[in-house]
Amino acid sequence: MGSEKTLVIGMFGFGVVGEGLYKILKQTPSLKASIKRVCIKNTHKKRNAPAALFTSEKNDLLLDPEINVIVEVINDSVAGYEIVTTALKNGKDVVSASKKMLSEHLGELIELQQSTGKSLLYEASACASIPVIRNLEEYYDNDLLHSIKAIVNGSTNFILTKMFEEHLAFKEALLLAQQLGFAESDPTLDIEGFDAANKWVLLLAHSYGINTNIKDMLFNGITQINEIDAKVAQSKNQSIKLVAQAQKLNNGKVASFLLPQFIDASEHLYFVKNEYNGVVIESGFADKQFFYGKGAGSFPTGSAVLSDIAALRYGYKYEYKKLNQSIKAALSNEFHLRVYVSFENIELIPKNEFIQIEEWHAGNERSYLIGTIPFDALLHKSWWKSNNTSLILMPQCIVENAQVNDLKKMSLSLAGLEA
């Protein structure tokens, strides 16, 4: 127990993260962790390391009995899955940063850790430099975790910040993000919310012990957000952020979604700007906590991978305690959301799905309404993200079903909403 193991590492990938790790481990003998081999696709490319280090044959690493840790920092989720599962089966501990692969195979990977007794760590896969996975795993297990709200995608947060602070249009802000390296040349995974959704699958598992997948998740990106939405936010001293949120309901189950959200200037997440990430955790025992830091980039990612390597030295494993509890937490669809919807054509908005409409603004180009709608009326539906419609959650967006009858009494007449 607690004794230190010397780590002999086989690493897949030698991009900016991999090369940085190699240098740091070389300069830090006290870590007792060294990279023995690196597997890359192209062995002819000139690298800043001895040629003998490299191979393109994965079994040079996966079948080497001396290698006891595999670090996987490649950008290919199919190959990543093959590497990680084989390594675990071959008796090696694994560190991975591949959020998409981890999100898609989480259940199987948890079982594989249990059957092999090996450890798979992936702190770098969500919020990079913020040690959120390990903190959720270790600090909130016996606590009533009321809620977690997180900004987990730096690209979209950068774009939204520029839309707000420099009044850029979405496309201008996206271009700037690409020029500065905060968004990929194909930005789809970021701006449509897929990257954030994959990270949220991982955080949900460690916060509530819920193993879900992005197909069953209510999520969106930020492509529909327009200047009028931004003006509405600013007139209320709010900004718009892409926020993943989970919260315990009165029925004991958990509400979860990942959508653009109006964030009041008094909230912690309001101060998470540019490419940064932030996480707010509320619990009955430790009260409110806020974590803030860089969520992507080679250094923050490398820092998180390194912390996982350090943790393997004393045999650290995720326990997935909350997944293994006798009374498991479960997701619920039994709640309502208070939403802002801006649109060009009222005919395309299913007004009768709203149980209450509290505000209605007609404009020349766009109109918007604020109302309360059942979660189910959004899940697996597309009206709210097509036809130039933009849906943004209001602050305190979760409405418990028990509150709904009171709201109905206060609703504006739906007839008044016709153009």
Add this chain to the structure above:
Amino acid sequence: MGSEKTLVIGMFGFGVVGEGLYKILKQTPSLKASIKRVCIKNTHKKRNAPAALFTSEKNDLLLDPEINVIVEVINDSVAGYEIVTTALKNGKDVVSASKKMLSEHLGELIELQQSTGKSLLYEASACASIPVIRNLEEYYDNDLLHSIKAIVNGSTNFILTKMFEEHLAFKEALLLAQQLGFAESDPTLDIEGFDAANKWVLLLAHSYGINTNIKDMLFNGITQINEIDAKVAQSKNQSIKLVAQAQKLNNGKVASFLLPQFIDASEHLYFVKNEYNGVVIESGFADKQFFYGKGAGSFPTGSAVLSDIAALRYGYKYEYKKLNQSIKAALSNEFHLRVYVSFENIELIPKNEFIQIEEWHAGNERSYLIGTIPFDALLHKSWWKSNNTSLILMPQCIVENAQVNDLKKMSLSLAGLEA
């Protein structure tokens, strides 16, 4: 490695933290940790637990071979020292929340952990619910840690917040803090900075591997801060916070101090209000990170103790890597500080100690100056905290010695400062 141990706990103390822990461990069999005996002073007091649990004989716990973990949550640093050292020598792992005791005996306690091979964890002793010690220990070891700035005392932060936001005088704010339970009936340890200084000793050990003590530390509390200081801060859109700070200097050594400081509205620490704590860490690898949460109180403290208990299940120990490095970090006195000093009588200010004075404001009741002074001119000196003098650090307060000659050329004539 990584296997789970069943913990049998002997606990010293059954105050709000102790009783809370007892209840939670009882309700959470999955934790595989149970409290076998509790040692208290007064066994006749009525408690919410079976009488057989309690004893006033410490050896009932310390000599019980079945008990493998001692949790020490009493409020007596002399008794705490005796309990913790005996427990380690008797082969038991220990969790303690006694910051004063830990600060005073840290070097010895580290040696004792090494000689016994047992683990001593104390996350609750600094910033309670914020997992700062373990994060410093695990996340910044291989990183160039540029600086750490922390608000570690909730009582003084509450008082300062009320002075700023409700314009209370120091004594009124203190009284309010006592009424709400955020300050002790004898508040000396909090308001004069001793409590924060003890916590800072622990954080310095885990951030830079520097083992120091409060006698060698430049520190103060908040008792000298007055309404005029608060007005000066507000006129610049700043507040005043009691901040512990350490920073790498160009000479490779570390500057460290704990003093009131003007904090700009753009800084993270500005948003740490009331009884909350906050920590900002800047590192070359992970960039800037901010941690925020409750730093005291029974629940946040209990939460941190519980996380230590959970960590003992997989044999976790602090490694004190930075203390054991071949090239150790050391504190430096070779730097200057940019300070604001307000006073009633200029004659009592050693003006010639300042190498530059950049601002000077005469007032009817109090005057103030802003200038740069060698660190050594403050350390172990008392002029700046007596005779109704108030010293507050300016933002970007550290001035490297190499910058000093340039500053001298720009100084106001000292003759102009005479009343």
